[in-house]
Amino acid sequence: MTYSTVLPIWNAIRERFHKTANALPEQDLSLQLGTTSIGSLLHHTAEVEYMFAQWFFGKAMPEDGIPKPALTNKDELVEFLEASNERILQAMKELPEENWHKSMESPIGASTPLEAVGRLMYHTGIHAGQISLIQKNGNTVE
Template sequence: MSHYESVLPIWSAIQSRFFKTASQLPQEDLTLKIGPASIGYMLQHNAEVEYMFTEWYFRKPMPEHIKLATSGGPGSKKSDFSDLNALLQMLGDSNEHLRGAMCELPEEEWTVPVESPMGGPATTPLEAVGRLMYHTGIHAGQISLIQKNARVNQS
């Protein structure tokens, strides 16, 4: 079994759960936040990170129309992340972009360390997928926490 065939079912399970959660968010929850990052920001950020990792670790360039709005951190730019349909489109597109790059990556390159603009030790594409899974899980938890606590604080 190839690395791609091993990783894809796990990646798909995590992504489909995250996408389902995002698609069921009430529109008004996108602006909820604790601190500077809103739920909408986190959805945008998650998609952008998938695009960046695809470019860095899988060597598939980011589509030219993609403009990174969250790379400076929450509050660094005044952007509006309150259009659920646009955010869902971005999440779906970034997932398809990454899945395509994973499928195209030659088997022998999955375990070759790659330097990235993020710095730190070089990371293999296989490790990068693990980091993306972790990243998605963290933001799923943060979204749930914000939904619980921000509503209480706004009351």
């Protein structure tokens, strides 16, 4: 029940974020405010999904580690986002129903897998807003 309940909400948020990433002009990936670039936000979003899949859903990291796409290559970043989404979706699907509400310790504190999905949704939304802000106010740093 939990996976089937969470899935439509997750998909709505994640598909919107993916659409945003796909629509970005590649030159915008290097726009930044302070030390944060749009490319780094896309990478970070996917990286966190890999970490949450491990921490809260027991999905082991890939044997060769988390991919490291170029932060200025849109195709690589979009592919990385697709892979991280597939990984977290698979991890959620494989989690037994009785474990969705069990608190787990992680490097960011205790949380249930259900709470972790909520945190991921919030995290994605925050970075979507930052991307929009950087597009409006960011600078290209050579």
